[in-house]
Amino acid sequence: MHQLIVSPFLGQNVLVRPGRRGGALLPDTLYEELRNLDPAGLAPAWFVDAVQEQWDDLNVGEQRMRDFLLVRHPSTWGYGKASWEINLGCNYDCKHCYLGLKMKAGMPWEDKKRCLDIMAETGVLFLQMTGGEPTIDKDFMRAYRYAWELGMMITVSTNGSLLWRENLLRLFRECPPYRVTVSMYGAAKASYDELTQRPGAWDQFVQGMNAARHARLPLRMSIVVTDDNGHEEQAMVDLCESWGVEYEVFTNMTPTIYGGGEVLTAQSKEHLRVRKTFTGCNAGHTFFHMDPFGLVSICKIGRDDQISLPNEGIEGLARLGEIADRLMLRTGGCSGCSIAGSCRVCRPLAKHYQEAKAPLAAYCQHGDKKAG
Structure with missing residues (x-):
């Protein structure tokens, strides 16, 4: 190995x-x-x-x-990174979750294996395995091991609730992950269980984090600040620092992938931060995203015109670059905007906000008080 x-x-x-x-x-x-x-x-x-x-x-x-x-052998496709939602199912029901429906469904193992082979053939070196909660998927462990054996540097994005399980810890000892990114939803039981809408979630999180730290997993925390836990932002930061774990703070919620705005109510208005100007990305050109059914899109947000990897194979990816360029140039509800060059979100994300009828302040400079 x-x-x-x-x-x-x-x-x-x-x-x-x-x-x-x-x-x-x-x-x-x-x-x-x-x-x-x-x-x-x-x-x-x-x-x-x-x-x-x-x-x-x-x-x-x-x-x-x-x-x-x-x-690893060279690839003519030019991809280096990919993300994969192995399953949208989750053992939490977080109020802010952008995935919306928690469907425990996906591809059979043979299709998952074929898609991983194609990813390796396209040159993917860094793979993010996410969900939902990826560790609850029945094929997570063998999919992770297979991707690792193909020579991928794997990041697992998880809520951490199952990191205490010995079978997972043994897998990570044998096939070390590049990173384990854990979402943090509070600094105390009441706020954590409230946001996740799962009694006992805080206890599972603490148990998982204790086991992960003891196993010296390469941890990184994503501190999610919402209306339920906003008063604990500093406490969450302090807890990460006491654990010696690096972290990043996220305060801006996004609509669901279906354009639903119901999750935006979890946003803490007091913690809403002004985004930096969007300067472009290589989504669809050097990076792509795959959902639980093998449908490939330019990223997790821009899911229009998906390509079925199990059905079309690697040749289907030849259309991805053109799709990316079209989605990024689409103006939609922003036609004629005089300050589009300094927009703070990409066009696919702006489309989700517009479909969700979100207030302009959530994503657009025209919502700034000074612009009013």
Whole structure:
């Protein structure tokens, strides 16, 4: 089982280590050298030195390359990252959830496996596995292991409620994740259980976090600030810092993927923050998203004109770039806007807000008091 991965990534060649940060860039000549070496032999001295310089706890000088190194092949497709909702089902029912319906449905295992093969063929190195709550999916563990064995650096986005389970901890020991991102919904039982609408959710979260920290998983917290827990924002930050876990604070809620505005009522108006100007992204060109049924879109927000990966195969992705360009240029309800060049959200997200009949202040500069 590999400890290191060498892979093409967005026009470069990278050396990375599952479960660890950092890495190194390799020139084409050295990448090709590794690609053509006998995997039963020892690694060249320059490679051993590069590994030691990056991770001083790992000495590969005496090991055959096939025992620690996975060298991935180039792809002509140019993708480097992807996200996958393995299931929309969840053991919570959070008031702010942008997914709306919590459907426990998805593809059969063979289709999931085929889609992961296609992702690897397109060049995907960094994969986010999300949901819903991904760890409740019946195929999560074998899908995670299969993606890991294909040479993907995996981020698991979770509510943390099941991280105490020994089968999950054993999986993460054997196949280290790149990151485990845990959503945090409060700093105390009352607010946490209220927002998740699940009695006992706080207790599960604490149990999961204690186990994850003890296992030294590469944790990152997403602090979600809403009307129910806004008074605990600093307490949530303090708790993350006491745990020694890095964090990011999220205060702006978004409509559901179906354009529903009901979840916006969870927004804390006092904590609403002005977004930075949207300067563009590579959604659909170097990144894509896949839902539980294998439907590929440019991202989690822009889900129009989806491509069925199980039905169309890798060739279907040839349309994704054109779809991305069209969705990003669409003006919709913003036709003729004089300040569109400094818009704070992308067009697909603005469309969701408009469908949800959200107040302009939630997403548009025209809602600013000074603009009124």
